[in-house]
Amino acid sequence: MSSIDYTQELPVVEGRPTLKEINELIARPLDQKPDKKFYIALSITVSMLLIGAIALGFTFYYGVGLWGNNNPVGWGFPIVNFVFWVGIGHAGTLISAILFLFRQRWRNGIARFAEGMTIFAVMTAGLFPLIHVGRPWLAGYLIPYPNQHSLWVDFNSPLLWDVFAVSTYFTVSFIFWYVGLIPDFASLRDRATSKVKKIIYSIFSLGWRHSNRHWTHYEMVYLVLAGFATPLVLSVHTIVSFDFAVSILPGWHATIFPPYFVAGAVFSGFAMVQNVLIFIRKIFNYEKIITLDTLERMNKIILLTGSMVGYAYAMEFFTAWYSGVQPEQFTFINRAFGPYAWAYWIMVSCNVLFPQLFWIRKIRRTIPVMFVIAVLVNVGMWFERFVITVTSLHRDFLPSSWAYFKPTIVDLAILLGSFGFFFTWILLFTKTLPVVSIAEIKAVNEGAQPSHGEH
């Protein structure tokens, strides 16, 4: 297998299944009643979710004093978690829209799941600003509208731009996801045997008949939506990076932040998609439609984006030295060798060093190893946000106010709860909707493409 024949395109789907086989394969998890394993998994994630909910209840009752935030470190876990989850929510639309525009056909096996993951991750992320405002029932004021209190938002603040960027991103991602689902709803409707299911699928398929005219419109809409989604993907994390970078705080203010955050988000998002898909392809027997080649390609992107993140770390360090500005230099030396050195080196090793193992082809194609590396990537990316937020704040300009940030049990419970929230949605998704696009897999099946007499 080490010699690829470059005169032939690698098949995206292995084994040339018939169209019916594709239908059956992808729809099977929806037909079967959930098994015991599913309920065990669901009870774990729901328990995590409930732990988070309890911690939130305490927070709302007693106030945010239950968190570890202290005087110089005014931004603690909520912003770290927010950026982390927005980052996860990034790869979905990247895989879907940007790889679609690049005509990367291997994306078809993973795009649907990635889009779904985007939606759940952005929902998870959206919780944190709401929590962080302390009184979430007043969060409506984040939306600028003329009101009796004459309360207006600050249009100069990137935190407000976040409100617009994230909500727009969520809306467009949701529409993109739903439009992609329409032909699949129709396929499911056509094969449904139970009456209730048939009615539900009929409603969601919007009268789709797989006609040529439907497809023509669909293709155009899908292309336009991909075109819209692409700048949105970039803008969301760019604006998240502005939350930090527009300030004058050393460690936050760096012009490289926008592309650096985007690369980091793609990096962590791909790692998360890879992690979950490894389970899905095994449990649902999707090995032939989410092939090892697809996973290998994802690992290559993880390597590339991880190295971009490493480049940004290096440039920050170099520029801090090159600038000759003392507070800049102090911040970075403090990051690497100060009280949070442990967090910094977790970040560097997980994000930059371990992904370098993907230079080796064997590792890119060994599932347990790639799984572990991708888990580490997400650990590293969570710590990256932690390092950026906390280490830049904890030793500010006045040494008398320096302090050490320590998360409380409530902080950790809310973080745990966010994972519970996210994975509960993921689990429900896998049993209610096709996690791989039926129509798109048919389109990249061998023999589906017009050819020039090669077969």
Added chain:
Amino acid sequence: MSDSPDVFNYTKKELPSNFIKFGYAAFVVGLVLVVLSLFVDNVRSAFSGVMLLMFVASIGVGSLFWIVAEYLSGAVWSTPFRRVAEFLGAVLLVLPIIALPAYFNMHDIFHWTHEEVVKTDHYLSAKAPYLNVSFFTIRTIVFIAIWVLFYFLITRNSKLQDSTKDQNLTRKNIKLSAVFVPLFALSITFFAIDWLMSLEPHWFSTIFGVYYFSGTVLAALAAITYIVVTLSEKGYFFQGVKEDHYYSFGALLFGFVNFWAYIAFSQFLLIWYANLPEETIWYLQRWEGYWMYFSIGLIIIHFVVPYFGLLAQPSKMSPKRLKFMSLWILFAHFYDVMWITMPTYQEFGYIPGWIELGYAIFAIGLILVIFNWKAGKENLVPIGDPKLKRGINFRL
């Protein structure tokens, strides 16, 4: 296999004679103006020399980047045209020659070379371990050597494949490309810091390397696109270069126009918003006197015009539009390099004169002469490449 209508029978043809003549003419006219400028205004000429170096380096290393990108991404649509990038990349070989004149004018160009100034300036003396003439020279030599080395290795394999048709050469080039990417990222970053950012030695921006990179790959892509469309209209590649191929060039150009704007805007917005004097100075300089119009012009020329010029789907496929926009983007990149370089030369106001024009003409002539020289010796199409047939049959 051979019943395919697009099957390719390549016979080597001379390039169009007016193409060659134009190259020589531009080269000679440019050279005369350049030499003349050395006597008329040595300092201004030296600054223009930096522009020339950065522009030609953009085309060279940018073309190399596109070759490498094709190997790594496994793209096939660009394979039939890869030789255009390979020929353009040959300008890397003359980089040492065009970098040389700057060494006779270091004092005029680079403020940090004045030892007496550095001694009294806290910031510059802190940077002295990096910004000093000997280390600067070593870095420039190393960067150009890396580029030339990889250019040589990759194109040698590609050329060899014409006769051997050996797939292992593609495999080797993929490996070389993978090794090249990290070296490329670092070398182009520090090359940009050395030759452009250090013109204003107090100023710093972490994104600067990415900024130069974005302009570089865009300019190289524009040069490749222009030559591909021009030659393919005259039937130099194969019958049936279709809209699908053109569209790929157009879409990529459009994408990188946006990428440049994104990076440029990020850099500007963050510096403007934070309003730190050590950073804003660079933009303030570009807002003094005539520079203000120049800066506004940059937004229009480098972003607004190509953005709308390539936005619509039909314009990405139209050969006429592609040729026009590629030339426009090449001009925009030269303008961008000028916008970065020249405020150090003339702080308050500046009107481009015949010296800059002369250097621009010389740059075009130089690139074309080298391209024509390579094209005269080698096949315009990589006839032994295993991906060639797939590339010819490429459909969106």
